[in-house]
Amino acid sequence: MLEKKKKIETTTYDAIYKDIKNKIDHGELNPGDKLDSVRKLCEVYNTSDITIRKSIELLKQNHYVYSKERAGVYVSGGEKKIFF
Template sequence: MPWNFDNSIPIYLQIMNEIQRKIFSSELHPGDKLPSIRDLAKEANVNPNTMQKALQELEALGLIQTERTSGKFVTEEEAKILQLKESYIEDKLKPFLTEMKKLGLAKADVIDRITRCKEETT
């Protein structure tokens, strides 16, 4: 999988977001073993310290866990994943909704436009 990084955002945050997205979209499942830090760093073409920082942050959030001698795994706590997914979605939606409100769009207008846009892309 190619990793495309935006120079305006710290790379470790982009790595975190990508791994979160994979967990939230069920590309990675509860209990899945992650590749080693070195393998992930090589795949993403980043320094292993950058990958380590991203994984430490994800572990602090509770999305992944380290098992001594076995590696890193996606948490099996599905309620935790769901809670963090809801928070992630809200964090992504708030700036969008704020911008739509500034443009003078009512809630119904936003929903209508999203529906039309979805129909055009399917």
């Protein structure tokens, strides 16, 4: 019997998380760089502020970014990730 391939659905906030994560992993965004404002990211990704905030929260949980109160969200420092 043939197995049905699972359809993997990606949420918008997960896709944005992965896009920003890839930019960090590949050096397009460096430690200390400030991310654009939530409003600007909404325009760039053509989505709501709630979706952007969920993406940023995922990035924070995985230590890719941190926030400074009233100053914005910044790319975290730390070791460079090595891929094999």
